[in-house]
Amino acid sequence: xxxxxxxxxxxxxxxxxxxxxxxxxxxxxxxxxxxxxxxxxxxxxxxxxxxxxxxxxxxxxxxxxxxxxxxxx
Numbered sequence: 001x002x003x004x005x006x007x008x009x010x011x012x013x014x015x016x017x018x019x020x021x022x023x024x025x026x027x028x029x030x031x032x033x034x035x036x037x038x039x040x041x042x043x044x045x046x047x048x049x050x051x052x053x054x055x056x057x058x059x060x061x062x063x064x065x066x067x068x069x070x071x072x073x
Contacts, residue, residue, distance in 0.1 A: 003050055004073035005041040007034070007061060015064040022060045028053055040073065 010016055013036050020034040023041065028049030034041045041061075045053050058070045 001047040001050065002042060002044045003054070005043065005054065005057060005061075006071045006073045007039040007041055007065075008069040008071065010036065010039045010065060010068050012065060018064050019061055022064075023053075023057045026053055026056050026060075032057075 007016075007019075016034050016036040019041070020032055023029060023032040023034075023043060026032075026045075029043060029045045031044045032041065041057065043050075043053060043057065054072065061068055061070050
């Protein structure tokens with residue numbers, strides 16, 4: 001199942017690449033794609049694990065970009 005997160009205030013392309021790689025490595029994630037220009041993080045993963053994936057993805061975003069606001073889109 002595909003779901004999106006909106007990363008508001010993301011202004012570092014290098015950090016975006018790190019976030020994308022880290023989210024792809026999370027258990028239950030089949031793929032993750034972060035469009036730096038739109039701030040849209042698309043995650044495809046196991047439906048029953050999406051809540052945990054979103055929590056971990058949000059923590060990873062804040063690890064690399066503490067001031068970025070994460071919203072479910």
